Structure formats: C-alpha cells, structure tokens
Amino acid sequence: AVRGGVGDAKTGGNYAASLMIAEKVKKLGYVQVLWLDAVTGRYIEEVGTMNIMFVYEGKKIVTPPLTGSILPGVTRDSLLTLAPDLGYEVSEEMLDVEQMLADVTSGKITEVFGCGTAVVISPVGKFGYKGEDYIVNNNEVGPIARHLYQALTDIQFGRVEDTYNWTHTIQVK
Template sequence: MSITIQPLDVNQRRSCPENFAFGTTFSDHMFTQEYDQTSGWNNALISPYHSLSLDPSAAVFHYSQEIFEGLKAYRSPTGVINLFRPEENIKRFNRSANRMVMPQVDEALHLDAIKSLIALDHQWVPSQNGSSLYIRPTMIATSPKLGLGASSNYQHFIICGPAGAYFKGGLEPIAVHVADKYRRAVVGGVGEAKTGGNYAASLYASEDVVKKGYSQVLWLDAVEGRYVEEVGAMNICFVYEGKRIVTPSLSGSILPGVTRDSLLKLAPTLGYEVAEERLDIELILADIASGKITEVFGCGTAAVISPVGVLCFKDKDYVVNNQKTGAVSKHLYDVLTGIQYGTHEDTFNWIQPVEI
C-alpha cells in the first residue's frame, strides 16, 4: 500500500514558532490510515493536521483500547535530520497492539509514513540547542458499539510537534516520590504495553506528589509493594560508586524503554558495568544513605536522562549526590544526545537520516 500525500499550499504552511511548549504545538500535517476486518489497513494518507470525527459510542472512549508511541527527530548542526532507532519504537508499537488485541501495522509503511511526514514538515524540526521534533504514533479503536470486546475498526495516526527540554530545569536533578500506597501495573497485566490506561492509572498519585513538591512518582511492584519498577514518564537507573549502573529487570509490568535499552548497550563501551536486577526499595534507600549509590537517574525518549536528587519514601527524603547532576549521568547524556544530533560517532548504526 502506498501513501497518498495531500499537502497544504506553500502559502498556507506555517513556520515553527520560536517559543513552543512540549506537547501543545503541532506541525502542519499528519498521517492517518484506517482498518476494518474486510479490507485490512487502507486509505494511508498524509494531509493537513485536522480534528478526528468519532462516534460517541466508539470503543476507545468506553473500553480504553488504545496504544501510542513516542520518538524524536533531531536536527544536526549541519542541518541533517536524524531519527533515532525508529524501528525499535515501531516493533514496540506492534507488541503493544498485540497485547491490546489490535491489528499490527506494516513496519515498513509505518516508517515510511514517519519519514514522509517529517520530510514534508521538515521546517518544524527546531534548531535550538536541546530541541527536537516529537513524533506521536497512535492507534485507537473506532467501532461504534457498546459491549466489551475487541473493536472491528481502528484508526492509526501520527502527529508531530516541536519539543524543548521535557523538564523545565533541563539536566538538573528532580525530586521523586516513591509510591507507598498506590500501584500502577501488575505482572500479567498491560504494564509492558504503551497504552493510555497505564498512564491514567498513574494520574492520581502523580498529581498528589506534585502538590507535595515532587516531580515524578517511582512505582513499586503491585504484589508486594517492595520492588522498584519505573518512574511515571521513564525507566530508572542507579549508579553504584560511579562505576556500575543497575536498572530493574523487565518483569512484564515495566515498559521496555528504547532509551533504557540504548543506555544498556552504550554504557559498557564507555567503561561502565551494567546490570538488570530485581531491586528491593529498602536496600536501594539503604545504599543511598550509605553512599554506595552515588547517582540515580531516569531515562526515556522525552527526557533522555533526568538526574534524581531526592527520593522520598514514607515521608522521609533520601538525598542523592547532594542534589547535583552526577558525572555518569552527564557523560551518558552527552554521548547519547551526541549520537542523536550527529555530533558523536554512531558506532551502533542507530541513526536513520530523513531525506528532504
């Protein structure tokens, strides 16, 4: 199936504004395609950004059958636009679709849609330091029916928008509150899928900790409330004595982050040891208090790396590295973003340039 492109006239196109906020400003065009059980995927189209028209009984509204992804395009100093490991996001999109009983998309067409959309809206890829174009592929269930069961119809769309630093403070340590009451996901559930329900489940606790002065929630396992899982918007890593990086093992309730996987592959080439382990929160806090853990940081597409300066558990704050950005976090951030922006050698072949 080929993609039909219906662009705006040149004089109707807008320029990327100088001031923009993550997730609130969107480019001129979007990609859409539709699915029904008779025809499969059809009507692949890039057209001007527009509202969607859905029946009030559409399954997505009532049974949360929905998935999404998040990846970025980066403008290098020479003007080349780079995609970072887009094939990994596409594979995860299809794994999420499978878990949510939704049709998988053709991976080659999905990638072509992303590249074609960026090529058309290339002027929306910002050039400011640390900025990028955020790309949001989504699939929703659209069958107009009330009744629990998988939908027969779906819409797959991709939108883009300029993004600066995810956290306003940039690469500055944030304060994280460990959830000691609420739980996000359970093994055997949908925690490893990138579906909206996981994030809806985190909203109450997330809003509550913000009122207390914390930026994010660190979730524990839902069975014992003992083992570290992930932060609301990213995976979590702990640095021991500036040498060893440990992150929770993928349990089935933790999202397998692309940035997480990239760091696990990159860090050993920079001289660090890495490990995936089941991490007891009490031992983690004891190791912070004793100084064995010298840094803590979150990692994800939106934030890339976000140092953690404080972990709060049961109303007690545990300060990490005097609330300063650590050398390991900074080193990993510099090299990973250097690969993404094309200023550091890409020995992993992670970058895919977009032809304009």
Template sequence: MNPLTDVDRGQCPEHFSFGTSFADHMFTQKFNQEFGWHKAEIRPLEELRLHPGASVLHYSQEIFEGLKAYRRTDGGINLFRPDANATRFNRSAARMVMPEVDAGLHVEAIKELVSLDRAWVPSGDGSSLYIRPTMIATSPKLGLGAANNYLHYIITGPAGPYYAEGFNPVSVYVSHEFRRAVKGGVGEAKTGGNYAASLFCSEDAAKRGFTQVLWLDAIEGRFVEEVGAMNICFVYDGKLIKTPALSGSILPGITRDSLLQLAPTLDYEVEESKLDIQQIIDDISSGKITEVFGCGTAAVVSPVGKIAMKDKEYVINGGKTGPVASKLFETLTAIQYGVIDDPFNWIVSVD
C-alpha cells in the same frame, strides 16, 4: 496556517509548546476485517471524526509510541531507532488485541512525514520534532470485545529543550498506596490506560512538591519498577549502573535499552536485576549509590537528586547532577544529533 497548529514556524524553539503545537501534516491508514490495512496516506492535519460509540472511548483499546527527529548541524535530519519503536508498537498492539502494522511501512511513513514537514524540525540546542504514532479502535461497539475497525495515525510537533533551565536533578516520591501495573497485566504495553491510572498519584506527588512518582511492584510493594514516564537507574560507586529487570509490568524503554548498550563502551558496568526499595534506600544512605537517574525519550537522561519514602527524604550526590548521568546524556544526544559517529547503527537519516 493550519487551524490545528498554534505556532509560527519562524519562532525560536524555546517558544514551542510541547504537546500543543503541531506540524502541518499527518499520516493515516485504516483497518477493517475485509480489506485489512488500506487507504494509507499523508494529508493535512485535521480533526478526527469518531462515532460516540467508538470502542476506544469506552474500553480504551488504544496504543501509542513516542520518538524524535533531530536537526543535525549540517541541516539534515536524524531519526533515532524508529525500527525499535515500530517493533514495540506492534508488541503493544498484540497485547491489546489490535492488528499489527507493517513495520517497514510505518518507518517509511515517519520518514516521509518528517521530510514533508522538515521546516518544523527546530535547530536550537536540545530541540527536536516529537513524533507520536497512535492506533485506536474505531468500531461503534458498546459490547465488550476487540473491535473490528482501527485507525493508525502519526502526528508530529516541535519541542524545545526538555531542560529549559539546565540539566538539573528532579525529586521523586515513592508510592506505597498506589500501583501502576501488575505482572500479567498491560504494564509493558504502551497504552493510554497505564498513564491514566498514574494520574491520581502523580498529581498528589506534585502537590507534595515532587516531580515524579517511583512505582513499586503490585504484588509485594517491594521492588522498584519505573518512574513516571521513564525507566530508572541507580549508579553504584560511580561505576556500576543497576536498573530493574523487565518483568512484564515495566515498559521496555528504547532509551533504557540504548543506555544499556552504550554504557559499557564508556567503561561503565551494567546490571538488570530485581531491586528492593529498602536496599536502595539503605545504599543511598550509606553512600554506595552515588547517582540515580531516569531515562526516556523526552528527557533522554533525567538526574534524580532526592527520593522521598514514607515522609522521609534521601538526598543523592548532594542533590547535584553526577558525572555518569552527564556522560551518558552528552554521549547519547551527540549520537542523536549526529555530532559524533553512531557505532550502533541507530540513526536513520531523513535526507
């Protein structure tokens, strides 16, 4: 077995350790000013060798993506919107002054990598193969400025069901003292610094007994942005789904976009707008908001049963999962696993 993997592929999906178990191979390609992108290859998973002065280690010039491969009931494998992930990867690269990759090659590399390591794609309910494309600046350079050399790599690893104990609501803590990102900054880029900046508050929320942090805008501390590693949605009267409009400081989630397209086909209305946190709290208290849920690659849909703000807690839908979140989750995952037809042409087969 590859020394970097710690799981036997014969194990049941529930035994897979997400984020610490890796498949056998990786894709890599290098960039420099003379040759551009070159030396693209898939090879056995191995450790990276970096100069201690590599720019990524000192100035966080780095981006990444996250998507999944799903095992269909017929044994085939589906990718979900890899083209959209490639587009966002390049958008993040441009913001971080990094070279864009060939989106077509990027997607083909994912397909070939998943096909080669198809034995790692679990077949259990809710299980998947997580795919992590990454780009890092590798130039040994301690002066501040964009690097000249980069490494683009893709690794994968099996993941069991996100909801190990069922599709249950999480609790959310509203951060008033700390902010995740500011408009004009790098909040809309999928770069590691955004997540590192959230760790202090996330750990504090966990100590208080909450699962996620709800971030507010950095200018007024008034408008809802996103939750942890997910976008956030509010359901009014079981019919209208409201989510914060993209502002430049909110990650444009692929799952968010998918749900905004899917929801109207299920007879739900959708609205993207600026959402005042006090109005949200008032609407929860009055019962106008009947459900709240987060959405992202990992969980797809994550119901929220409780929001805490300024040491006061507000329970949504009796702390139970609501019908809108359930319907969206069931329908989108059915498309991802090939259980129902895909009317949006989101699925890319690896067969």
C-alpha cells in the same frame, strides 16, 4: 502494573491510572512517583513514565529487569548498550526500595536517573518515603548521568559517528 497486564506497553490506561497519585505527590513537593511492583510493593520498577537507573559506587549501573510490567524503553536499551563501551558495568537486578534507600544513605548509590525518549536522562536528587527524605548526590547531576547524556545525544544529533546503526538519514523531497 501487574505482570500479565499491559505495563510493558505504551497505553493510555497506564498513563491515566497514574495521574491522581502524580498530582498528590506534586502537592507534597515531589516531581515524580517511584513505582514499585504491584504484588509485594517492595521492588522498584519505574519512575514517572520513565525507566530508572542507579549508579553504585560511581561505576556500576543497575536497572530493574524487564518482568512484563516495565516498559522496555528504547532509551533504556540504548544506555544499557552504550554504557559498557564507555567503561561502565551494567546489570539488571531486582531492587528492594528499602535496600536502595539504605544504599543512598550510605553513599553506595552515587547517582540515580530516569531515562526515556522525551528527556533522554532526568537525574533524581531526592526520594521521599514513609515521611523521610533521602538525598542523592547532594541533589546534583552526577558525572555518569552527564557522560551518558552527552554520549547518547552526540549520536542522536550526528556530532559523532553512530557505530550502533541507531540513526538513519531521511531525505526530504
């Protein structure tokens, strides 16, 4: 989406516009589309209909900043709140796609995952870009993605105390 548009809102037009390219990438053997900014085509915004997060050197979680073209997801916000309490550093940064791929290749990026209400966390194991494939963490789910998933779903399902006041019990009559 372009800044000033409706990329930061859940609208039918945002989803409909992505369907044709999503079908194209599936035919190429990929599951989702990595969306880049509409102005320069360099900066990472989202993956599929999810926010995206990158783990650097097994400890720092980086996600693109909310620029008006990225959906401010509830799960994204929850993970950015929860992660520091679990001992991880978090940062919102503009991420150039070619630098990100270089960081995947060098091993500087150790995990990548999408996040959203429907999936909570969905690991990314491979990127395809300009005819090349880039494998993340040997195409395995990483320990930080597992840790964050477990911590957030434990809160959601009431297995641990919700110290953030995110959940509310509704009485059914």
